[in-house]
Amino acid sequence: MRLVSPILQRVVYPILSSVGYFYSHFASVVEVITYHGVLPSGYKSKDAFLDNTLVSREVFRSQLRLLKKYYNVIPPEQFRLWLRGEERLPERAIMLTCDDGLLNHVTEMLPILREEQLKCLFFVTGSSLRRTPEILWYTELYQMLMEASKQDKAILLRGIAIPKLSGDLRERRVGWLELVRSLSRIQEPARRAFIEEMSASLGLPLEWRKRYLDDPLLRIRFQFLQLSQLKQLADAGMTIGAHTLSHPVLVEQSRALARSEIAEPRTALENALGTQVWAIAYPFGDPSSVGSREYELAEEAGYECAFVNVGGVLDPLSARFALPRIHVTGEMSLSVYEAYISGVHEALRNWLRPQTGGA
Numbered sequence: 001m002r003l004v005s006p007i008l009q010r011v012v013y014p015i016l017s018s019v020g021y022f023y024s025h026f027a028s029v030v031e032v033i034t035y036h037g038v039l040p041s042g043y044k045s046k047d048a049f050l051d052n053t054l055v056s057r058e059v060f061r062s063q064l065r066l067l068k069k070y071y072n073v074i075p076p077e078q079f080r081l082w083l084r085g086e087e088r089l090p091e092r093a094i095m096l097t098c099d100d101g102l103l104n105h106v107t108e109m110l111p112i113l114r115e116e117q118l119k120c121l122f123f124v125t126g127s128s129l130r131r132t133p134e135i136l137w138y139t140e141l142y143q144m145l146m147e148a149s150k151q152d153k154a155i156l157l158r159g160i161a162i163p164k165l166s167g168d169l170r171e172r173r174v175g176w177l178e179l180v181r182s183l184s185r186i187q188e189p190a191r192r193a194f195i196e197e198m199s200a201s202l203g204l205p206l207e208w209r210k211r212y213l214d215d216p217l218l219r220i221r222f223q224f225l226q227l228s229q230l231k232q233l234a235d236a237g238m239t240i241g242a243h244t245l246s247h248p249v250l251v252e253q254s255r256a257l258a259r260s261e262i263a264e265p266r267t268a269l270e271n272a273l274g275t276q277v278w279a280i281a282y283p284f285g286d287p288s289s290v291g292s293r294e295y296e297l298a299e300e301a302g303y304e305c306a307f308v309n310v311g312g313v314l315d316p317l318s319a320r321f322a323l324p325r326i327h328v329t330g331e332m333s334l335s336v337y338e339a340y341i342s343g344v345h346e347a348l349r350n351w352l353r354p355q356t357g358g359a
Contacts, residue, residue: 008348009336016344017335023070027343028313030079030093034281034325035060036100038108040220049173050142052330054221057108063328063337064116067094071341075119076239080278083305083316094341096120097307097325099243099281100136101128103223106232113238120238123281123307126245126265128225129272133213135222136247137191138180140209144195145176148202155201158194162201184248187257191246227272234273241279242266242303249289250282258294263301278304285309285325295321311346 016022036053038060045051055063067073072090079095081087096113098105101124113120127134148165155162160182163175183191199208212218225233234240242265244250250258262280269277280298282290285308298306298321305320312324326340339345 008339008345009333013333013335013339013345017338022338022342022344025342025344026092027347030074030082030089030095030314031341031343032079032095032097032307032314032323032325033328033341034307034309035096035098035109035328037098037102037104037221038112039330040104040108040217043217043221047146048330050139051221054104055328055330055332057112059330060109061112061116062334064112064118066334066338067341068116068118073118075237076121076279077119079121080304083320097123097241097281099123099309100247101125101225101230101243102221103225103229104220106225106229107220110233110236110238114236121241121279122233122238123241123243123279124225124230124269125243125247126268127247128230129227129268131226133219133226134224135209135212136224137183137188137195138176138247139222140212141179141183141195141198142173142176143209143212144199144202144204145172145179147208148204151202157197157201158190160194162198165202181249181252184250184252185254185257188246188248230269230273234275239279240269240273240275240277241281242269242277243281244283247283249284250294251289251291255293255297259297259300262294262297266301266303279306281307281325282309290322311340313343 035055039045039051039054039056041057071092071094073094073096074089076095078087078089082089096118098109098120101122105122145165146169150167151165154164163178165172165175183194212222230240244261245265246261248261250261253261266277280303282294287310290308295306305316305323307323307325309325309327311326314323316323328337
């Protein structure tokens with residue numbers, strides 16, 4: 001698939017798009033699309049690896065207009081009624097979702113959604129209910145590891161190994177992923193304390209993270225929404241869902257800790273917003289970060305459904321707590337976006353997998 005993919009993206013998909021092939025192929029009753037945010041105007045990306053989960057304002061608007069032209073974008077509440085068996089969906093139905101609860105969801109996404117008269121289901125973490133502004137802990141961790149000077153040896157801190165830091169960014173990213181899994185195993189307060197101590201151990205300035213909360217563009221890109229902004233989304237007709245308390249890798253946690261991460265934000269958000277929270281999206285949402293135990297815990301917590309971040313045909317009867325979504329990235333061209341939505345990309349991927357040894 002690695003060899004075929006560039007040909008699909010640069011040649012096959014644009015041709016299929018130009019002849020209208022994607023519009024006549026729709027593999028599911030409904031497709032759920034997930035975003036992670038929109039980059040603010042004027043923001044200059046210094047790390048494509050970090051920023052590839054967000055799209056530009058222009059790309060977001062063009063994608064929404066394509067959906068409006070060829071599909072039926074349904075509000076989250078209609079999707080909920082369909083799950084309950086109380087309402088039928090139109091043909092070629094699409095639902096929009098967005099994860100992480102970042103400030104740009106209000107400043108950048110909301111105006112465009114209003115302009116296009118579309119609704120979205122926003123999944124937010126418990127961090128949005130705190131009084132002090134914050135950024136995602138694993139994003140902060142990534143920035144620390146990228147900015148720190150070279151370290152020839154691993155550092156043991158609170159029983160957790162901080163990997164050695166070479167000059168190779170790819171190696172640093174591997175170390176970051178390992179550290180994310182390790183830190184997911186501990187409770188959020190201990191994780192926060194570890195990150196604070198780690199900053200000092202790596203020789204970073206005491207106020208190194210302050211710019212992510214003070215610089216106007218960095219704030220919009222990285223900072224969490226706070227309660228007043230959650231209410232702004234709700235008042236605009238958007239739906240709020242849960243994204244756990246602190247966005248850990250759930251499979252790394254004990255059952256008790258995972259239960260708390262999944263169940264507690266539902267109650268907290270309902271109390272704060274005065275509305276029902278009926279859906280959750282698992283952090284990261286791939287098979288290496290969430291599994292059957294988490295599906296059971298989401299059902300136990302009283303959610304009506306839960307979403308992962310991998311594709312597939314949506315079947316609410318057999319997988320209500322592992323509903324697939326199409327994950328949008330910044331590198332997707334419009335024709336690739338169409339290929340994913342139509343199900344053509346997934347069909348080709350499944351067809352090619354046996355022939356390429358599961359690549």
